[in-house]
Amino acid sequence: xxxxxxxxxxSFYGTGYGNxxxxxxxxxxxxxxxxxxxxxxxxxxxxxxxxxALLQIGAxxxxxxxxxxxxxxxxxxxxxDSGTAAASRQTYNTGNAIKIACxxxxxxxxxxxxxxxxxxSTHGLMVEKGEIYLEFFLQKRISFKELVNKYGDGTIxxxxxxxxxxxEMDPETGQGAPYWPYTFNACxxxxxxxxxxxxxxxxxxxxxxxxxxxxxxxxxxxxxDGGFAMALGYALFEDLNLVKGQIKSNKFSRYxxxxxxxxxxxxxxxxxxxxxxxxxxAKGIGEPVMIPVAPAILNAIYDATGVRILELPVTPERxxxxxxxxxxxxxxxxxxxxxxx
Amino acid sequence: MKDIKLNVNGKDYTLNVDENIKLLxxxxxxxxxxxxxxxxxxxxxxxxxxxxxxxxxxxxxxxxFQADGSNILTIExxxxxxxxxPIQQAFIDVGAVQCxxxxxxMIMSVKALLDKNTNPTREEIREGISGNLxxxxxxNKIVDAAELSIxxxxxxxx
Numbered sequence: 001x002x003x004x005x006x007x008x009x010x011s012f013y014g015t016g017y018g019n020x021x022x023x024x025x026x027x028x029x030x031x032x033x034x035x036x037x038x039x040x041x042x043x044x045x046x047x048x049x050x051x052x053a054l055l056q057i058g059a060x061x062x063x064x065x066x067x068x069x070x071x072x073x074x075x076x077x078x079x080x081d082s083g084t085a086a087a088s089r090q091t092y093n094t095g096n097a098i099k100i101a102c103x104x105x106x107x108x109x110x111x112x113x114x115x116x117x118x119x120x121s122t123h124g125l126m127v128e129k130g131e132i133y134l135e136f137f138l139q140k141r142i143s144f145k146e147l148v149n150k151y152g153d154g155t156i157x158x159x160x161x162x163x164x165x166x167x168e169m170d171p172e173t174g175q176g177a178p179y180w181p182y183t184f185n186a187c188x189x190x191x192x193x194x195x196x197x198x199x200x201x202x203x204x205x206x207x208x209x210x211x212x213x214x215x216x217x218x219x220x221x222x223x224x225d226g227g228f229a230m231a232l233g234y235a236l237f238e239d240l241n242l243v244k245g246q247i248k249s250n251k252f253s254r255y256x257x258x259x260x261x262x263x264x265x266x267x268x269x270x271x272x273x274x275x276x277x278x279x280x281x282a283k284g285i286g287e288p289v290m291i292p293v294a295p296a297i298l299n300a301i302y303d304a305t306g307v308r309i310l311e312l313p314v315t316p317e318r319x320x321x322x323x324x325x326x327x328x329x330x331x332x333x334x335x336x337x338x339x340x341x
Numbered sequence: 342m343k344d345i346k347l348n349v350n351g352k353d354y355t356l357n358v359d360e361n362i363k364l365l366x367x368x369x370x371x372x373x374x375x376x377x378x379x380x381x382x383x384x385x386x387x388x389x390x391x392x393x394x395x396x397x398x399x400x401x402x403x404x405x406f407q408a409d410g411s412n413i414l415t416i417e418x419x420x421x422x423x424x425x426x427p428i429q430q431a432f433i434d435v436g437a438v439q440c441x442x443x444x445x446x447m448i449m450s451v452k453a454l455l456d457k458n459t460n461p462t463r464e465e466i467r468e469g470i471s472g473n474l475x476x477x478x479x480x481n482k483i484v485d486a487a488e489l490s491i492x493x494x495x496x497x498x499x
Contacts, residue, residue: 047440047477218436218482225479226439252385252474260467260480 001195004203005304009295010186013288014179016089020168023089024161025097026080029058029105031156035130035144037062037105038070038154040079043094048286049219050090056215057095057279061102063128080159088284091215092181093164095279101160108158112151113142165277181275183283184210187228187292193304195323198316200236200301207293208269212283217270220285224268227289233257235294236313345409349374350418358405365389365400367408368415376416376445380474387473390446391415397453397472416445419452427493428452428486437486439477447473451487460491 017023028040039058045051055071062069072078082094110125113132117140119125124135133141147156169176190204207224214220237256241248249255274281298309307322346355349372358367368374368391377400380388384399391400392414419426425433428451438444447470454461454469461469466487467480475483 047438049439222436222439222478222482225481226477227479229479230476251383252381253383257474257476258480259471259474260484261471263467263480265463265481265484266479 003193003195003304004190005193005300005302006188006190007296007299007301007303008186008188009292009297009299010184011288011291011295012182012184013088013291014182015092015284016087016164016166016179017083018087018166018179019176020166020178023083023087023093023164023166025082025090025094026159026161027082027094027097027101028080028157028159029101030154031109031144031148031151032070033148033153035148036068036070037064037144038072039098039101040072041094041098042076042079042082043073043090044085045073046085048085048090048223049216050085050094053091053215053219053282054095054098057282058098058102060280061099062106064130068130088183088286088288089164091282091284092275092278093162095215095282096162096277097160099160099279100162101158104160105158108156109144109147112147112156116142116147116150181212181278181283183212183285183288184271185285185288185292187296189293189296189300191297191300191304193301193319195305198318198320198323200297200314200316200319202232202264202297204267205264206267206269207289208271209285209289210271210273210283211285212275212278213272213281214270215280215282220270221268223285224289225263225266227286228266228293229258229263231290231293232262232297234290234312235297236315237262239313239315343406343409345406347408347411347413349413350415360404360406362405363401364391364393364398364403364405364408364413367405368400368413374415374417378442378445380442385474386443387446387450388443390449390473392449392453395453395456397450399472414449414452416448419448426452427497428455428490431490431493432483432486435482435485435489437478437482443473443475443477447475447483451483451490454487455491455494459494461487463488 030038032038043050043054051071055066059066059069106127109127109132110122113125114122126133126135130144131141166179167177169178186208188206192201192203209224211220239249275283302308305323307326342357343360344357365377365379368377377391378388380386382401384402389400390397394411419429428448432438450470450473463484466484
């Protein structure tokens with residue numbers, strides 16, 4: 001028999017290392033030949049889109065298209081460190097460091113331009129499209145190229161640093177502010193359980209994720225699809241099969257992860273509620289997108305079968321066993337009730 | 342050692358190969374075509390997928406001498422005159438690449454599918470790439486990319 005069920009899972013998740021641990025990102029900007037600006041930052045790209053999203057943040061602040069920027073990362077001999085690509089922290093933490101570095105860099109360009117243009121003050125000087133100009137007297141202007149020709153390649157530079165604010169929890173009272181900011185999400189799953197085989201088939205998925213602001217919506221969607229797939233594997237297939245400390249499922253032929261046929265089109269909803277302390281309000285979502293999925297699946301299995309699964313993965317064998325146990329308990333209770341009467 | 346002849350990406354090669362090397366090793370180490378990746382080395386992940394005489398193979402499971410007389414197409418053979426193949430362009434345009442390790446194999450599987458079936462359904466696309474594992478994308482954008490490449494290929498044919 002096939003039984004259908006629906007379930008939801010909701011979660012909130014703290015960004016960054018947290019719990020008072022120093023969470024530091026740094027970035028450096030330099031003006032280069034041909035007027036291009038180099039963003040030097042230790043953020044590591046592992047496919048999550050750090051290079052794209054962080055470059056976009058820099059381009060936005062500098063009023064430049066991304067073609068006029070050089071993004072130089074992943075080499076600590078050339079740049080300051082920005083911590084690990086972990087804890088869903090790069091967009092928020094390193095994004096903030098880049099934002100601060102870009103603002104400092106703009107201030108520096110304006111300060112230098114004031115001298116070069118023979119002005120009394122920096123007031124009214126704007127940085128846009130590779131030029132610095134006086135807002136109300138446009139003839140007063142100087143280009144990045146002119147500046148770099150005069151001062152030399154890479155000599156005009158500025159740095160930025162961002163340190164996340166978190167408070168260690170008191171071990172006695174459990175009080176503190178271990179993370180900031182938090183992201184929120186909700187996942188709804190409809191599925192079908194084959195009561196004969198114990199197989200679970202996902203039929204529909206709706207997934208809403210708060211991102212503060214989606215710097216690059218396509219990348220956010222990619223993270224949500226990826227998080228759902230990983231969590232689907234975690235809930236239904238993936239088992240290291242640890243026996244006396246030895247991983248028995250140590251190959252892809254034994255350790256099953258979802259294939260394209262196991263995955264389903266996910267209806268994705270991006271919630272944009274800008275976080276005031278974040279660069280343009282954007283928060284990281286790398287990890288949170290995995291969290292509500294398994295609870296949603298387990299709740300849907302409960303809705304379909306009345307069975308509460310407390311151990312992952314929900315293999316067909318495990319689900320069949322749990323359903324049988326419940327059935328036997330039911331029979332036992334019925335007999336018990338009959339005896340009482 | 343064994344003498345073999347094969348054609349890779351339109352170029353003929355006569356090579357003297359060790360009997361115990363695999364096609365993947367031949368492509369990567371002898372010919373310098375490092376697009377195909379070694380993931381699991383046991384035919385489960387599809388990162389090493391290339392097209393051999395019109396069929397996708399896991400090049401980690403094909404011995405180099407077994408490729409004698411065959412036509413091999415790798416990811417490097419898709420680009421023409423500096424222009425990306427429509428499937429490659431579609432992968433970029435929809436954001437179907439995250440870490441990129443599965444991408445060459447994925448694209449070859451999509452290519453082999455579309456060579457045989459010019460207008461597959463989403464389910465047929467899922468089946469066509471089911472031999473290629475991806476941990477990052479959840480596959481959905483890859484399926485989107487395959488659908489977009491159908492459109493690009495049609496436009497190209499017109």
